[in-house]
Amino acid sequence: MGKYTEDEIEKIIGDLNDIQCTDLISVSSHLNSCRTNLALAKKYKEVHPAFGFHPEQALPSDAEIETLLSWIEKNKDEMIAIGEVGLPYYLRKKTNKHVRFPFEGYVELLEQFLKRANAWNKPVILHAVYDDASVVIDLLEKHSIHKAHFHWFKGDPLTTQRMINNGYTISVTPDVLYEKEIQTLVKQYPLEQLMAETDGPWPFKGKFTDQMTHPKMIHASVARIAELKGVSLSDSYRELYRNTVRFYELKL
Numbered sequence: 001m002g003k004y005t006e007d008e009i010e011k012i013i014g015d016l017n018d019i020q021c022t023d024l025i026s027v028s029s030h031l032n033s034c035r036t037n038l039a040l041a042k043k044y045k046e047v048h049p050a051f052g053f054h055p056e057q058a059l060p061s062d063a064e065i066e067t068l069l070s071w072i073e074k075n076k077d078e079m080i081a082i083g084e085v086g087l088p089y090y091l092r093k094k095t096n097k098h099v100r101f102p103f104e105g106y107v108e109l110l111e112q113f114l115k116r117a118n119a120w121n122k123p124v125i126l127h128a129v130y131d132d133a134s135v136v137i138d139l140l141e142k143h144s145i146h147k148a149h150f151h152w153f154k155g156d157p158l159t160t161q162r163m164i165n166n167g168y169t170i171s172v173t174p175d176v177l178y179e180k181e182i183q184t185l186v187k188q189y190p191l192e193q194l195m196a197e198t199d200g201p202w203p204f205k206g207k208f209t210d211q212m213t214h215p216k217m218i219h220a221s222v223a224r225i226a227e228l229k230g231v232s233l234s235d236s237y238r239e240l241y242r243n244t245v246r247f248y249e250l251k252l
Contacts (some may be wrong), residue, residue: 001026001040001047003033003201007232012200012214013044017215022046022252028124029054029086029152031068038078048248050125052084052113056091059105069112076120080248083125085113085152088134107135114143123147129154137162149247152199154181160188169247171195174217176224178206186228191239195247196221201230 001024002010016022026041027050028034037049051072053060060068071080082147086104095101117124125146128136133155135252140148153160163170170189173196176182186194200213208217226236 001037001200003029008201008212013046015214015216016046019214019219021215021218023048023250024215025080025125025248027049027054028052029084030057030060031064031071034068034071034075035079038075041078048080049078050081051079051124052083052085053109054084055086055088055106055110057088059102059109065109065112073087073116076116076122078084079122080250081123081125081149082113082117082120083123083149084127085110085124086127087136088168089127089129094121094148107139110136111139111143111158114139114145117145118143120154122147125149125151127151132157133159133163137166137168140166140168147247149195149241150198153185157188160185164190164193167193169193169195169243171197171203172221172225173197173199174204174208174213174221176221176228177208183224191229191231191236192226192243194225194240195244196225196240 023046025048026037028037029055032050041047041049053068087110092101092103114124124147126136126148128150146167150163150168150170152173153170170193172182172186176186181229196218198213198215198217202213204213222236222240223233226233229236
């Protein structure tokens with residue numbers, strides 16, 4: 001939510017009743033993002049913030065990490081989860097191969113978050129795709145994290161099956177309407193471990209080209225998931241809604 005303009009946020013909140021959406025989970029990217037999400041949650045009862053550090057950016061200094069973790073600990077009772085956290089797959093791929101990438105630093109930072117998730121009994125929202133996913137699964141197992149939500153996940157079938165076996169949850173975005181890779185993932189993953197998301201304000205293609213990413217797009221995703229899983233639309237809505245409420249312990 002924090003990356004939308006104020007006018008866009010007000011429109012999204014104002015539209016929720018009309019699109020039959022009750023609540024929003026808003027992840028954070030860094031300390032300022034955490035602060036913004038906390039302010040939004042205090043202003044709008046529908047917003048539930050998650051606090052973390054998105055890995056697809058430069059690794060913060062030790063002092064910045066300490067400040068961030070201290071702020072999160074102080075405000076942990078206000079957050080619904082730790083997130084978004086994970087490993088920098090795309091950033092690493094874009095980095096000049098002749099420049100040493102500080103991957104170990106990102107792993108250490110993720111471990112800091114996982115330790116706190118365990119201690120505070122909070123779910124974790126993860127950015128972990130392709131080759132990085134198995135590394136993250138190793139860390140989740142190491143730190144006994146069971147409530148793991150892999151957002152917009154992409155990976156090979158064996159890693160996917162490992163996630164299924166561990167009881168991890170994934171969520172898919174509106175690109176399930178046109179991305180074969182995501183459609184294949186939905187077919188493999190059990191419906192009871194699926195959720196839907198928008199990842200707004202990230203833009204989408206197909207029927208949503210040039211549109212502001214909006215929670216109403218979830219309805220098209222739910223319908224496509226129903227088709228891919230071979231279930232009724234009502235069953236798709238019921239399961240995805242129940243999965244989300246149960247995972248985040250929402251009190252609706």
